[in-house]
Amino acid sequence: MSRLHDISQPLRADMPVWPGDTPFAHEPTWVLDGQCPVNVSRLTLSTHTGTHADAPSHYAADGQAIDEVELTPYLGPCVVLDMRHAGPRVEPEHLLPVLPSHVERVLLRTWGHFPHERWRSDFTTIAPESIDLLAERGARLIGVDTPSLDPEVDSRLLAHHRVRHHGMAILEGLVLDAVSPGHYELVALPLKLAGADASPVRALLRELDG
């Protein structure tokens, strides 16, 4: 049986969220009028809480919602690349030495350790030219271990728009600390949230046999 790596953030009270976004809450158990002998709990969260998939409608008024996107980018062969040396932004020059000639899905590790106890704005971002390079090599999905492909304070969202231009999918907030660079199978499906701009995912990497 091939080994699974869970690359999802735990969703828990006090987890850091994007500044101004809805705090995560899980009210563990409330009993329905004392009638039903079951536990039922309530979640409060953002579509961008923890490890999540962005839909094009997050950043483009005419973009598809998360329940409308194709699911095949979220399932299948994937390469994990170590970009911890990239500094503030992953440029094509950081990718070129390690990027295979053909890729379908690419996950980039940039932090030494993630997730953090507190929000950090100093995350590594992705150059739009790097998105072009990944698309040229066949990528249908980019995943990062940061809250966004673009800088927190840059409303142009250049990397996001390049992703949409190439018809790629986005995963953000992955936990890649315990995963070695290399080839895996990715499983990370968004919920079927009607009309939503993003969705939390449970993201897994399966080691390839042999």
Ligand SMILES: N[C@@H](CC(=O)c1ccccc1NC=O)C(=O)O
């Ligand atoms: N664009 C970011 C997220 C983002 O911008 C955001 C997420 C949650 C709440 C507010 C956000 N941006 C507000 O300016 C992303 O890559 O998902």
